[in-house]
Amino acid sequence: MPEAIEHYRIEDEESFADFLYALNDYAPRAANLLHLLRQQPMDVAVQAELMRLFHTIKGDAGLCRLYFVEPLVHAVEDILARIKSGELLFGAALEQVVLLAVDRLELLIAELDSGRAVALRDFNQLTEALHPLGQLPPAQVDEAAWQLVKQLTGFVPQGQAGQQSVATPAQQADLDFFHSLGLQFEQRSALFQGRTERNLILAMACNRVAGMPIDSLQLEAAVYVHDVGMMFLPQELWLRQGRMSEDERVQLAAHPGWAADLLARMPGWDMAARIVREHHERPDGRGYPAGKPGGLICDGAKLLAIIDTFEAVILKHGQRQQARSLLRAVAEVNASEAQFDPKWIACFNQVVRELMQQGDALPHVR
Template identity: 45%
Template sequence: MDPRLLTDPVVRDREALLEFVDALDDHAPLIERDVARLKRVPNDPAAIAEIFRAVHNIKGDAALSKVELAVAIAHPIETTLGRLRAGEFVFSELLAEAILLAVDRLELAATTLANGKSLDPLRLPALVGGLERLALAEPGATDAEASALIEAVTGFRASAATPNLGSDAAAPFATARVAGTDDLRFFRELALRFESRSPLFKGRTSRLLRLSRETNQAAGQPIDQGQLEAAVYLHDVGMMFLPESAWLKVGHLSAGELKDLRAHPEIGAGLLTRMQGWDGAAEIVAQHHEKPDGSGYPRGLSGGICAGARLLAIVDAFEAVMLKHIHRGRNRSVLRAIAEVNACEKQFAPEWIAPFNQVIRRAIEG
């Protein structure tokens, strides 16, 4: 295989590529759903057959759409699933994590290619090499190969005990100290009210707060803790003033829904500016969806984005990726979420990626 296929592929038919991206959006959630079924009932032949069929269809769609890099990724996944279906491989958590990581990376690769951006951060040669070794592994070596693949692609060591960030008190980021000021207590109550709007949000406030605090500490605490805490509580509270269809919808948003959604940072910031002493938090909330390349919202800033907003952007994106996966398969995967954030690192401030990874690494690797 020509290595350039994975690093600098040629788009032969843009319309067909976009159709493939749409088809992949349909297949990927079904794969995640059925892998979740396998975790409940390992080696369930019906679930394995459904996953195999979905990956086979992805490979076929990719071939028809002339998206060669997708064929290169899907083929060894299909081979691995074929061996699982034949009873040569035994299902395991690590095997599941490797397959889902590969599907995640396939989605990112197709979208990145469609957007004309660089594929380098996705580590596709490492992914395909790892998938090919996994597909050819001896039956007793699948966990070792899956673990090696995950580490090669994410940079994090994996094990069967890799934590999933749940909402229970035992989860790595599930508890957080509540600061003592009346304002912060009020802000926290608003955040918890927002959290209560969906069962999928359970524990979200505490996870975001602890991640933000620990990342700030890992960076030498350049952001005032109180202002950061207030921003964490109120950064999405503006959503409550918008139609639920704009922020609870799974899948693509309409132009109108997207416009509504992009108003929420300034709504939350407006609440803070009306209260004395929270200007720093207001700035963080107003800017937390801005991006260094100017593609963010609501103002499309490329410079002048405050440190707190740059930090919160990463933490919020990490939680959003986990929410996406729990929508699909009822499973929060720390490894897959951090892998996706790092694959999109150019959307975030580079000075915050390293301390954020440091915090996540402590949770994953101990």
């Protein structure tokens, strides 16, 4: 392998925009073809189409001077060549590895679209980890692939469970109302199916793993209400993929405040209001609406930020008419770890690991 590039900033805006536009088509096509190949591993037509697609991605990356992309795609091509030759059988492990590689490429290209110089260390490490899969003896490939999946999804044990608050009749009535608001938002699109229950399961389990530092009733209220403000925005803005205009960003940044103000006007829900108001803030101070640094963001908001990002990935899969993959969503959250508090990422990962080990499923996610 040639020496890896450590940092990259867009050199040619026009050619980068072309690659970004093309990748928005290539990525879902790759996912759909991998799904087809998983169902029919010996289908030579699907194998050939996948090979052509990744060859096109590599070629486009070279033309657009995104040279750091080429080694990763080359590693995927080596794996596909072994499958096409009959040396390897395409199974679940290789499917997940290639999907995660495509997801990581999409994330990196989206980060570069911000215009900042981006560190490529994690991306290069993934490329290095992929290359042995094109060379290992066939009997060792699946185990190595699953080890790479584990590395990308980062399962780390954390903490012990504490005690859960018990709602008074008045609090339960409020929670029932908040729940109804969450379900109203969920019913606005078939793509939101199951989101309220998914978010609650993950948030409560993460809080339990962390030792219950967040009041469970306040967290439950925040989960139900945090996106209710989206109902005051145009529906096309909720489901927008790709770059937004500055006016659209301003509109979107208002939605946490609307939901937080609703909670703040109801006695006893001050912490829930704060969680909702801060859940789009980031530890590096680049979040919204106030640009607070990590030390000023409450634990509940740090946790809800992770849950909300997980849900955004699930929504993206639905928009692309792909199966909603728990494993891929977790990997994408971990790839964006600079946006989140490491303590809560560790809790989130442990919860997902427990769900997978126990065979439990989140609603409408495989």
